[in-house]
Amino acid sequence: MRFPERTYIDDNYGVWDDMDDPDMVEFYHQVQKENVEKKCEGCGQTVMLRPDYGFCNICADKRERGWDL
Ligand SMILES: [Zn+2]
Numbered sequence: 001m002r003f004p005e006r007t008y009i010d011d012n013y014g015v016w017d018d019m020d021d022p023d024m025v026e027f028y029h030q031v032q033k034e035n036v037e038k039k040c041e042g043c044g045q046t047v048m049l050r051p052d053y054g055f056c057n058i059c060a061d062k063r064e065r066g067w068d069l
Helices: 022-034 057-064
Strands: 036-039 046-049
Touching: none
Parallel strands: none
Antiparallel strands: 036 046
16 A cells, blocks of 8 residues: 655544644644654564553554444
């Protein structure tokens, strides 16, 4: 799957929306700077997450749908 060049995506939130807003773009880059490499507590993959996040966005989605990870 190919994303257009201007798609913003990371392991915290998946695909970022509303990226025509310069404040959101700035926030995105701020988050990327703060990301640390850690193992997702759900799937065990090594991902780049905000320091206070324990799950990648895929696992966070599953948890929101009631999966027990
Ligand atoms: Zn995960």
